[in-house]
Amino acid sequence: MQYKYAKEQLDYSDLSSGRVFYSLPGHPAFPVRLASEIFQRCVARRETIYKDSTPCTLYDPCCGAAYHLSVLAYLHGEHIREVIGSDIDEKAVAVAKRNLGLLRIAGLDRRISEISKMLEQYGKDSHKDALKSADTLKKKLSALIEKHPLEARAFQASAADGKKILKNIRPKSVDLVFTDVPYGQHSHWRDSDFTEVSNPLGSMLDALLGILSPSSLVAIASDKQQKVLHESYQRIEQFQIGKRRIVILKPV
Numbered sequence: 611m612q613y614k615y616a617k618e619q620l621d622y623s624d625l626s627s628g629r630v631f632y633s634l635p636g637h638p639a640f641p642v643r644l645a646s647e648i649f650q651r652c653v654a655r656r657e658t659i660y661k662d663s664t665p666c667t668l669y670d671p672c673c674g675a676a677y678h679l680s681v682l683a684y685l686h687g688e689h690i691r692e693v694i695g696s697d698i699d700e701k702a703v704a705v706a707k708r709n710l711g712l713l714r715i716a717g718l719d720r721r722i723s724e725i726s727k728m729l730e731q732y733g734k735d736s737h738k739d740a741l742k743s744a745d746t747l748k749k750k751l752s753a754l755i756e757k758h759p760l761e762a763r764a765f766q767a768s769a770a771d772g773k774k775i776l777k778n779i780r781p782k783s784v785d786l787v788f789t790d791v792p793y794g795q796h797s798h799w800r801d802s803d804f805t806e807v808s809n810p811l812g813s814m815l816d817a818l819l820g821i822l823s824p825s826s827l828v829a830i831a832s833d834k835q836q837k838v839l840h841e842s843y844q845r846i847e848q849f850q851i852g853k854r855r856i857v858i859l860k861p862v
């Protein structure tokens with residue numbers, strides 16, 4: 611796979627998981643450069659397919675710590691007006707709320723005082739670096755929200771539970787779904803329903819139909835074993851990188 615947009619490996623250390631953003635123990639963070647590439651491909655496709663370049667509502671129904679959502683808001687906030695995450699796991703949602711809280715100045719200020727206290731207590735270089743990064747993020751965020759407001763929130767739901775998703779998200783309001791679904795040793799599809807449903811991706815795509823806007827796209831990162839096929843979606847793009855397969859879909 612060739613990077614079309616995130617052509618260079620930039621220094622993403624201010625955004626690294628566990629520095630200013632909170633990490634979810636046992637869950638490796640989604641690669642920032644790849645997240646940036648996928649997001650930019652979707653923005654470009656949205657423009658060519660729908661002639662729509664307005665800031666989007668971005669949703670991840672398997673958000674984990676909402677790490678890649680939060681990072682995307684810092685990297686590409688000019689294209690985003692709202693970030694929404696949900697996950698079946700209560701602990702993941704708690705961390706997601708804290709990370710999405712860092713998309714508000716008050717949340718960043720709280721994080722800055724938290725890191726300052728750790729620095730006072732332990733005097734570690736990693737805390738000094740985290741404070742510098744938090745300061746850089748605060749400048750970026752201030753510049754961003756001067757241009758347009760940025761909303762962010764998270765709730766608990768199964769990605770297959772269309773009714774619960776619709777209780778939390780307005781119908782036809784999501785422009786871009788970007789999700790890194792469970793695969794491999796670190797996370798697994800969980801839901802009592804999934805014990806009988808052999809196709810969790812299909813159930814998730816069903817559940818998303820009610821909230822997708824008329825100019826929406828769905829980007830899914832999964833392993834190569836999971837088939838992303840659904841009669842209500844057309845495949846726009848697909849590529850592989852390492853063990854991941856990325857598929858971009860358009861509802862039909």
Ligand SMILES: C[S@@+](CC[C@H](N)C(=O)[O-])C[C@H]1O[C@@H](n2cnc3c(N)ncnc32)[C@H](O)[C@@H]1O
Nearest residue numbers: 672674675676677678698699768769790799800
């Ligand atoms: C690969 S992780 C996502 C990590 C995320 N991209 C990040 O950057 O923090 C996959 C997530 O899917 C969640 N998950 C598993 N089954 C689910 C289901 N049925 N509905 C919603 N989320 C689910 C797991 O709890 C896990 O947090």
